[in-house]
Amino acid sequence: xxxxxxxxxxxxxxxxxxxxxxxxxxxxxxxxxxxxxxxxxxxxxxxxxxxxxxxxxxxxxxxxxxxxxxxxxxxxxxxxxxxxxxxxxxxxxxxxxxxxxxxxxxxxxxxxxxxxxxxxxxxxxxxxxxxxxxxxxxxxxxxxxxxxxxxxxxxxxxxxxxxxxxxxxxxxxxxxxxxxxxxxxxxxxxxxxxxxxxxxxxxxxxxxxxxxxxxxxxxxxxxxxxxxxxxxxxxxxxxxxxxxxxxxxxxxxxxxxxxxxxxxxxxxxxxxxxxxxxxxxxxxxxxxxxxxxxxxxxxxxxxxxxxxxxxxxxxxxxxxxxxxxxxxxxxxxxxxxxxxxxxxxxxxxxxxxxxxxxxxxxxxxxxxxxxxxxxxxxxxxxxxxxxxxxxxxxxxxxxxxxxxxxxxxxxxxxxxxxxxxxxxxxxxxxxxxxxxxxxxxxxxxxxxxxxxxxxxxxxxxxxxxxxxxxxxxxxxxxxxxxxxxxxxxxxxxxxxx
Ligand SMILES: Nc1ncnc2c1ncn2[C@@H]1O[C@H](COP(=O)(O)OP(=O)(O)OP(=O)(O)O)[C@@H](O)[C@H]1O
Ligand SMILES: [Mg+2]
Numbered sequence: 001x002x003x004x005x006x007x008x009x010x011x012x013x014x015x016x017x018x019x020x021x022x023x024x025x026x027x028x029x030x031x032x033x034x035x036x037x038x039x040x041x042x043x044x045x046x047x048x049x050x051x052x053x054x055x056x057x058x059x060x061x062x063x064x065x066x067x068x069x070x071x072x073x074x075x076x077x078x079x080x081x082x083x084x085x086x087x088x089x090x091x092x093x094x095x096x097x098x099x100x101x102x103x104x105x106x107x108x109x110x111x112x113x114x115x116x117x118x119x120x121x122x123x124x125x126x127x128x129x130x131x132x133x134x135x136x137x138x139x140x141x142x143x144x145x146x147x148x149x150x151x152x153x154x155x156x157x158x159x160x161x162x163x164x165x166x167x168x169x170x171x172x173x174x175x176x177x178x179x180x181x182x183x184x185x186x187x188x189x190x191x192x193x194x195x196x197x198x199x200x201x202x203x204x205x206x207x208x209x210x211x212x213x214x215x216x217x218x219x220x221x222x223x224x225x226x227x228x229x230x231x232x233x234x235x236x237x238x239x240x241x242x243x244x245x246x247x248x249x250x251x252x253x254x255x256x257x258x259x260x261x262x263x264x265x266x267x268x269x270x271x272x273x274x275x276x277x278x279x280x281x282x283x284x285x286x287x288x289x290x291x292x293x294x295x296x297x298x299x300x301x302x303x304x305x306x307x308x309x310x311x312x313x314x315x316x317x318x319x320x321x322x323x324x325x326x327x328x329x330x331x332x333x334x335x336x337x338x339x340x341x342x343x344x345x346x347x348x349x350x351x352x353x354x355x356x357x358x359x360x361x362x363x364x365x366x367x368x369x370x371x372x373x374x375x376x377x378x379x380x381x382x383x384x385x386x387x388x389x390x391x392x393x394x395x396x397x398x399x400x401x402x403x404x405x406x407x408x409x410x411x412x413x414x415x416x417x418x419x420x421x422x423x424x425x426x427x428x429x430x431x432x433x434x435x436x437x438x439x440x441x442x443x444x445x446x447x448x449x450x451x452x453x454x455x456x457x458x459x460x461x462x463x464x465x466x467x468x469x470x471x472x473x474x475x476x477x478x479x480x481x482x483x484x485x486x487x488x489x490x491x492x493x494x495x496x497x
Contacts (some may be wrong), residue, residue, distance in 0.1 A: 001125070004030065006037040017136045019104070020119045021091075021127055026184060031086060034119055035142070038084045047084040048076070052093065058086070060448070067091055077428035082115025091122035101128045108134035124224040142321075145258045148180045151188065161196055162205075163376035172206075174254045175289065178440065179209040181257065181365075182322045187212050210291055213322040222305045222315050223293045231286040235279050236408050236434065237401025240494040241392060245287050246369035252288050252324045257365045260316050264389050265359060266368030268382075269392030270330070270375040270489060273470065274435030278330070280394065280492070281369040285326040292326045293319060300351065308351045312343055316358050316366075324365035331371040333377045352382060359387055375485050383488065393485035394492040396478075397434055398472055401493055402426035404432050409441040413455070420457050428464050429477065431471035440464050442460070 003024055004010060012020070024030050031049065038044045048063075050056045055066030056075060064081045066072045069090060076085050092446045094100045107118060108131075118290060120135075127135055143151070151174065156162050180188050191208040204377075214225045232242050250256065251264050267284075269277045283290035295315050305311040359368060370388070383391065397405060403426040410417060429437060444459035471478055 001137055001139045004033055004140045006033055006040060009034065010038040010040050010139070013037075013137055016112065016166070018117055019108040019131075020117070020136050021134050021137045022119055022121050022140055023123070023125045024121060024138065025123055026140055026142075027088060027121055028121075029143075029184065030121060030140050030184065034084070034086055041084075043082050044084055044117075045082075047086050047119075050087045050089075052089040069100055071104055073107055076116070076118065077107055078112060079116075084117045085119070086244075087118060087120045090120050090125070091126070093127060094295075101130060103135055105131055106392055112460055113431075138403045142182060143185055145177060145254065146182055148185070148188065149254065149258075150176045151185055152176055152180065155189075155192055159192070159196070162192065175206050176209070176488065177254050178252065178257065178289075178324055179206045179213075179322060179439055181208060182216075182320075183212055197497060209458050211456070213291055213325075214320055217293055217318060222299060222311055223318060226271040226282065226285070226294050228281040229286040230279055230284070231294070232283050232332050234408060235276060236282050236404030237397045238276065238280065238394070240490060241280055241283075241394075241492045243283055244390065244392075245284060249287065252290055252365055252367070257324055260363060260365070263365050264367055266327075266370065267373065268370045268388045268391045269394060269492075270372045270391065270481075270485065271492070272433060272481060273373055274433035275394045275396060276431075276434045276492075277371040277394050279434070280392075281326065282373065284367070284369055288326070288367075290324055290326050291322060292328055293322070293330045294330060297329060297331050301348075303333065308348075311375045312351055312358075314363070319366045320364040324367070324370055326367045329368060329370040331372065332382075333372045333374050339376060356381060356387065375481075391489040392492050393482075393489035395482060395485070396431060397437075398493060399423075399426045399430075402429050402432065402437060405437045406441070409438050410455075413441070413445055415455060420460070425460055425464065426460065429469075431469045432464075432467070433470060435465055 002022070004024075009020070022030055031047075034047055035479075038047050046059060048056050048058050050066070050069070050072045052067060052069070054062055055068075056063040056072050063075065066075055069087075076083065089102070090100070104118075104120075107116075110116075111118065124135065127137065134263050156166060156173065184200075188209070191212065193207050194205075194208055217223055217225050232245065235242070238424075248264055251262075251495060256263055269280055271277055282292065284290075299305070300308050300311045300315070305314060315327075319325060339434070368388075375383075381387075403422050406420070406425050407417060410420060429440070440463040444463040445455050447463075448455040448459050
């Protein structure tokens with residue numbers, strides 16, 4: 001099905017099409033596009049609009065006694081000369097109404113060569129079978145990035161507040177365009193109006209647009225919008241990951257999403273629990289300034305939102321609607337049993353199958369960040385080159401990374417770093433994960449607070465000595481993951497070569 005545009009409509013009309021069905025939830029926008037098309041056709045004039053309550057009207061002027069659809073169609077047909085009309089509500093009325101269906105069919109046949117064009121608007125792609133040969137069905141999707149850019153450009157010209165904001169904050173205009181994708185122009189207009197009324201800063205408009213997207217995500221119910229952003233400065237170590245991120249800083253800029261060329265597809269991040277996989281996903285969204293939505297695979301298999309396939313599909317559609325965004329699929333291996341992925345022959349293999357198909361075919365700028373602990377369970381199809389742009393392995397932090405992690409978590413608590421011997425702390429925490437370091441800082445701070453004093457190096461050292469890291473209790477398992485990853489994944493830390 002093709003997407004309605006004034007050009008396309010004019011082209012169809014010029015080759016003799018007289019009856020159209022436009023599938024849309026967006027009547028205002030369609031009306032505007034059709035009016036634009038009518039203006040391009042000589043002698044056509046602006047279109048009539050019919051609804052079941054008002055009847056026919058044009059530019060707000062109502063033609064009396066036309067709310068009966070049959071009467072309205074008669075009026076339309078008997079009008080001398082070229083005429084275009086938009087019929088809303090008809091798809092609700094033609095169910096079980098053979099007279100109306102016949103009338104529409106007659107109208108289509110009689111319109112030929114008389115410059116008459118009727119456009120029926122409906123929410124669903126369903127029309128009575130007998131009309132199929134007469135009707136041209138089109139859809140109306142959300143505005144493209146070009147349309148949004150043009151619209152915002154227009155607003156900027158007329159609105160000194162926005163113009164001034166864009167002037168003093170480079171990149172703001174492009175950010176507005178990106179944040180506006182997936183929304184209707186009406187929502188954009190509303191967000192900008194709020195900005196004007198509340199005298200707020202222009203970056204609030206970006207936030208307001210994201211707020212609109214949050215509502216869309218919430219309505220789907222299956223995913224959540226993650227709001228606790230953490231940038232690269234919250235992430236200790238992982239130079240490779242940071243380097244990779246920085247190189248793609250503008251990957252989802254306006255130019256890239258307009259052309260759709262060279263958009264990164266996604267990354268798979270595997271590794272040891274508590275070493276910052278989730279944190280890295282948050283850093284991607286923060287650094288690229290994209291909304292982050294999280295899909296829990298256990299929800300997909302949970303059954304609350306229908307079968308796993310249906311849930312996954314809902315999730316994909318929602319992500320596409322709010323794109324550009326980062327879609328975080330947490331624990332992608334959930335649902336796959338240790339007996340393997342094929343043996344069940346059940347939902348897990350089908351779900352992963354539809355996930356892969358979608359990854360391959362998606363055209364919307366959705367960046368997938370999948371995290372996994374037990375990656376050896378994933379079937380080879382998922383790991384094959386070309387599915388994900390990169391597979392990263394997040395291992396236990398090295399000494400330098402541990403220093404950074406201590407600094408980050410001490411600073412988070414507003415402590416003066418000069419009172420601590422950070423290299424000594426890092427040296428004493430070999431084999432600790434980031435989460436264990438954070439926990440040590442947290443517990444030590446708690447102890448100090450209980451004694452009503454400031455946290456000291458001594459407190460930290462005591463906590464560290466009491467901690468038995470997972471790398472000791474689960475040495476075997478970690479060794480296995482490391483061996484597996486060594487051959488297949490790019491380490492997250494270490495210098496990029
Ligand atoms: N490299 C790091 N830098 C700073 N903090 C870290 C780092 N790694 C872990 N942490 C801390 O540990 C906590 C847990 O990390 P995170 O949730 O990212 O781990 P994970 O790898 O996703 O673990 P899981 O497998 O359990 O989901 C974080 O909230 C963070 O505070
Ligand atoms: Mg995690």
